Amino acid sequence: MPATFYRVECQECGSRQKIFSRPASEIDCNVCSETIAEPSGGQAELESELIEELAPE
Numbered sequence: 001m002p003a004t005f006y007r008v009e010c011q012e013c014g015s016r017q018k019i020f021s022r023p024a025s026e027i028d029c030n031v032c033s034e035t036i037a038e039p040s041g042g043q044a045e046l047e048s049e050l051i052e053e054l055a056p057e
């Protein structure tokens with residue numbers, strides 16, 4: 001399965017950012033440092049709202 005990226009919206013501050021769908025470690029919001037995704041069996045477990053899936057670049 002090809003790796004993809006997710007565009008997610010932080011539930012805390014509403015800022016959007018692109019994250020890897022299979023992160024190796026916890027990902028924090030660029031703006032408010034809230035956790036927006038955690039690794040879970042290879043896939044990201046989102047703590048934020050998924051806006052869209054993006055194809056690999």
Ligand SMILES: [Zn+2]
Nearest residue numbers: 010013029032
């Ligand atoms: Zn935020």
